[in-house]
Amino acid sequence: MSMTRREFLSVAGPGLTARGPEAADWRAQGILHLEHSPHARLKNVPVRAVALHEGFWTARRKANFERSIPTLLQLLEEHGVVDNFRRLSGRKNVPRRGPLYTDSDLYKWMEAVAFVLQSGEDPGLRATFERLTDEILAAQEESGYLNTYYVEERRALRFQEMHRGHELYCLGHLLQAAIAYYRATGDTRLLDGGIKFVNYLAENFGPTRRPLLAGHPCLEMALVELYRITRERQHLDLAGYLLEGDGERLKLTRQQSIYLFSGKPFTSRTRLEGHAVRAMYACCGATDYYMETGRSDYAATLERLWQDLARGKVYITGGVGSRAQGEAFGDPYELPNRLAYTESCAAIGNMMWNWRLLAARGEARFADMLERALYNGVNSGMSLSGDLYCYRNPLELSGDPDDRIRNPWYDTTCCPPNLQRILASLPGYFYSTSAEGLWVHLYHGGTLEWRLRGEVRVQIVQRTRYPWEGRIELEMRPERPAEFTLALRVPAWASGARLWVNGEARAAPAGQYAVVRRLWQPRDRVVLDLPLEVRLTAANPMVAENWGKAAVERGPLVYCIEQLDHPDVSIFDLLLDPDAGFQEEFRADMLGGIVMLRHKGRAWRSSPTAEPLYTRWPPPARATRTAEITLIPYYTFHNRGITAMRVWMPPAGA
Numbered sequence: 194m195s196m197t198r199r200e201f202l203s204v205a206g207p208g209l210t211a212r213g214p215e216a217a218d219w220r221a222q223g224i225l226h227l228e229h230s231p232h233a234r235l236k237n238v239p240v241r242a243v244a245l246h247e248g249f250w251t252a253r254r255k256a257n258f259e260r261s262i263p264t265l266l267q268l269l270e271e272h273g274v275v276d277n278f279r280r281l282s283g284r285k286n287v288p289r290r291g292p293l294y295t296d297s298d299l300y301k302w303m304e305a306v307a308f309v310l311q312s313g314e315d316p317g318l319r320a321t322f323e324r325l326t327d328e329i330l331a332a333q334e335e336s337g338y339l340n341t342y343y344v345e346e347r348r349a350l351r352f353q354e355m356h357r358g359h360e361l362y363c364l365g366h367l368l369q370a371a372i373a374y375y376r377a378t379g380d381t382r383l384l385d386g387g388i389k390f391v392n393y394l395a396e397n398f399g400p401t402r403r404p405l406l407a408g409h410p411c412l413e414m415a416l417v418e419l420y421r422i423t424r425e426r427q428h429l430d431l432a433g434y435l436l437e438g439d440g441e442r443l444k445l446t447r448q449q450s451i452y453l454f455s456g457k458p459f460t461s462r463t464r465l466e467g468h469a470v471r472a473m474y475a476c477c478g479a480t481d482y483y484m485e486t487g488r489s490d491y492a493a494t495l496e497r498l499w500q501d502l503a504r505g506k507v508y509i510t511g512g513v514g515s516r517a518q519g520e521a522f523g524d525p526y527e528l529p530n531r532l533a534y535t536e537s538c539a540a541i542g543n544m545m546w547n548w549r550l551l552a553a554r555g556e557a558r559f560a561d562m563l564e565r566a567l568y569n570g571v572n573s574g575m576s577l578s579g580d581l582y583c584y585r586n587p588l589e590l591s592g593d594p595d596d597r598i599r600n601p602w603y604d605t606t607c608c609p610p611n612l613q614r615i616l617a618s619l620p621g622y623f624y625s626t627s628a629e630g631l632w633v634h635l636y637h638g639g640t641l642e643w644r645l646r647g648e649v650r651v652q653i654v655q656r657t658r659y660p661w662e663g664r665i666e667l668e669m670r671p672e673r674p675a676e677f678t679l680a681l682r683v684p685a686w687a688s689g690a691r692l693w694v695n696g697e698a699r700a701a702p703a704g705q706y707a708v709v710r711r712l713w714q715p716r717d718r719v720v721l722d723l724p725l726e727v728r729l730t731a732a733n734p735m736v737a738e739n740w741g742k743a744a745v746e747r748g749p750l751v752y753c754i755e756q757l758d759h760p761d762v763s764i765f766d767l768l769l770d771p772d773a774g775f776q777e778e779f780r781a782d783m784l785g786g787i788v789m790l791r792h793k794g795r796a797w798r799s800s801p802t803a804e805p806l807y808t809r810w811p812p813p814a815r816a817t818r819t820a821e822i823t824l825i826p827y828y829t830f831h832n833r834g835i836t837a838m839r840v841w842m843p844p845a846g847a
């Protein structure tokens with residue numbers, strides 16, 4: 194049974210309006226719509242409720258909006274990604290082009306556009322989205338099936354090669370784009386198309402019908418999000434079925450279920466393994482499923498997997514997936530720097546997963562992980578100019594001119610539109626509400642206008658130059674005096690943070706939310722001061738490559754050094770001096786405006802590259818001299834051309 198738009202609205206309407214007029218309002222829905230999710234402690238605020246002022250992310254979002262989004266659509270057209278739909282509707286007579294998952298790249302681009310439209314009207318972008326919706330729906334079959342690859346001579350292969358097919362992955366991204374557009378405009382045309390395909394799946398596949406495999410997880414989280422709109426139990430159940438896995442009927446090998454991170458019960462997982470993006474997306478879907486069902490076996494598995502990540506499988510940049518072979522997670526502590534695969538999509542998956550865990554649990558460790566990924570391993574993925582992208586985000590580069598890490602286009606172009614949708618949706622990650630009050634997760638100048646439980650409308654103006662400066666000022670503007678809790682995240686690195694409410698000091702424990710409950714009056718002032726002293730960070734000695742080395746961090750930013758700032762010495766001969774300190778200098782003219790660090794370090798007098806590979810133990814004592822070292826934020830690497838780069842450096846005397 195396919196669902197027309199009218200039928201869809203009639204299903205969604207009464208169920209939602211029964212919970213209050215605003216619940217039915219698409220304008221009130223955030224990145225995740227958790228209002229009725231019984232096991233979500235925190236609720237998202239809509240993207241449109243937060244207006245970011247000038248600052249760090251506004252500059253990045255500007256590059257996204259002005260340069261990245263328009264140029265990528267051109268590239269998608271040039272590479273035939275839209276034509277792949279047009280040829281099916283008979284609008285163009287051209288061969289199909291690109292790998293089998295190109296549909297998802299267009300959907301992800303559309304999702305980014307939809308998030309832009311959640312922040313404000315843009316008639317041109319809206320018209321483009323509508324035009325693309327026409328192209329897509331014209332290619333959809335009467336049954337609901339929609340995929341540009343499994344057509345014509347490949348038609349017989351539908352759902353026959355689900356371990357590589359990406360049919361459900363593409364549908365997942367279609368739904369995410371459609372949901373984001375619904376939340377931008379209230380329009381359900383694309384969403385209805387997506388639901389038609391979902392209903393086709395629900396009618397033909399499942400435990401008592403033909404088996405189905407996620408193959409590349411993504412549809413699970415999209416289905417739960419769809420359920421949050423439609424309240425159709427079968428949408429949630431299909432997500433549950435995919436997470437449970439039907440690998441025995443599908444005769445998956447053990448290796449396949451590891452690589453795919455699907456096909457066997459999610460709750461049987463004991464570690465992160467296999468394809469990193471698949472694993473992260475599966476964890477997103479499982480957390481979404483948990484927030485609707487409250488199943489304790491899901492909670493236990495998610496905690497186990499998060500510990501596995503945090504204790505041995507995440508880079509200091511928040512990047513994940515160290516192995517190029519299979520784009521996979523490595524063993525615990527297998528975190529090579531130069532060989533780091535760390536796909537942009539995997540860091541994004543890490544961020545999205547931690548956003549869901551944060552909503553489920555309300556614990557600062559998840560927001561810390563999210564911030565680490567966002568400012569570093571995600572942020573590095575798009576150039577400052579907005580039109581070059583990293584697929585890999587290594588932590589060290591040799592400077593080989595063939596090692597072109599930033600490129601305008603990839604045949605597998607999953608990362609560019611993924612970065613776009615994160616930047617476009619970013620305002621939705623700053624705040625949450627809960628039964629207790631309001632939570633602030635991230636810091637940036639901006640204005641929140643939203644309502645708390647009890648329907649008190651509140652405006653909060655946040656003033657700060659974070660991440661360059663640590664002082665954050667919040668001006669509270671409730672519509673009337675109102676008692677609620679304000680929870681401010683104090684990052685784990687911010688020991689010594691200080692907090693004042695109207696000048697009165699309050700506790701601000703690092704690695705937790707500082708909680709202030711009071712009767713808030715209009716114009717109450719909160720000041721949080723996060724110490725941004727440069728700090729040296731060591732890795733667990735089990736991380737072989739970083740043994741004896743240190744990374745330089747300041748606030749949420751990881752720093753690196755580039756060869757082009759050190760014309761007279763190889764950066765691989767440079768040593769940090771732990772006693773020397775760092776000079777901070779804001780450079781508006783450099784890399785879009787950064788706090789650059791200067792450090793009086795050391796350098797080997799003669800380069801070890803002149804010595805034999807092996808010598809008798811102990812190694813010769815090595816003479817050093819002073820050397821000026823310049824450090825820049827990691828996310829800006831290779832924005833001035835190809836050059837050697839490193840994050841982890843040995844300290845002198847080590």
Ligand SMILES: [Zn+2]
Pocket residue numbers: 536537538539584606607608609611
């Ligand atoms: Zn990617």
